[in-house]
């Protein structure tokens with residue numbers, strides 16, 4: 552089959568959750584939004600539940616659907632987007648808990664689902680989602696299952712924003728008896744001051760930075776479907792962006808930007824034949840990559856673009872983006888193998 556093989560190492564995923572869990576004395580939840588960072592929310596969540604996770608976070612209520620089906624009724628599913636208009640039925644049916652992020656949402660929730668649990672999301676300086684300090688009063692937290700906020704710069708341990716947001720969170724939640732959560736992956740690594748009652752890592756579970764000690768979860772192998780000799784002066788691919796100065800061997804590989812290998816990688820990223828790097832030659836097209844394999848003794852039947860040789864963050868660097876975007880862009884044409 553001329554399609555790539557995306558292998559997802561579920562034991563590495565579980566080990567990453569356990570490693571992050573060992574870093575704090577509090578509950579470790581799991582963020583599985585965007586289809587489990589592109590790796591399949593159902594499989595991911597089931598594995599993490601077996602490892603011990605009891606609380607899961609998604610971005611929007613529709614993502615809770617696959618999750619509830621995979622997890623059964625017991626685990627807690629929290630929704631970052633809160634209680635938006637039109638979402639009441641989904642929250643109710645899926646028994647998902649909205650993290651309410653404005654006075655309007657609190658009013659909507661209280662009138663539409665008065666007996667349904669809710670959490671609160673506070674803005675402590677990121678100015679993205681959450682109740683602002685000037686709208687906030689601690690009475691709002693009465694009956695809440697969780698009060699949370701999110702750090703803007705947790706991947707930069709020395710950034711002033713971390714202590715500023717910590718101080719703001721402490722001030723806004725002083726005296727509350729409700730469980731609190733501030734840390735995602737980055738915040739978990741910042742240490743116990745940031746852990747409160749629950750950490751909620753995402754990207755570190757999937758092998759991404761800032762969790763530098765994470766085990767690699769994703770391997771992506773792409774089949775070589777044609778090999779040719781390119782003569783000096785000949786060009787390869789769209790726009791003739793690669794031109795051979797001397798005789799080159801070019802392998803054409805089945806995967807492209809429609810599979811999440813974004814066009815910004817053109818001329819920058821490399822694939823691997825075993826341990827040997829092989830640079831892209833020319834532009835990434837929708838379904839194909841062209842790779843310079845002149846230096847190989849033998850052209851293998853596949854090349855590896857993600858794995859122990861190259862992490863999601865290293866590939867992301869080549870494309871000028873972050874590991875999160877590489878993961879959540881992984882396409883649907885790959886054969887997915889859960890190992």
Ligand SMILES: *Cc1c(COP(=O)(O)O)cnc(C)c1O
Nearest residue numbers: 582701735736751752753754755
């Ligand atoms: C995505 C997200 C997380 C998880 O962040 P990672 O950096 O992937 O660990 C946690 N909390 C909120 C509010 C998020 O949006």
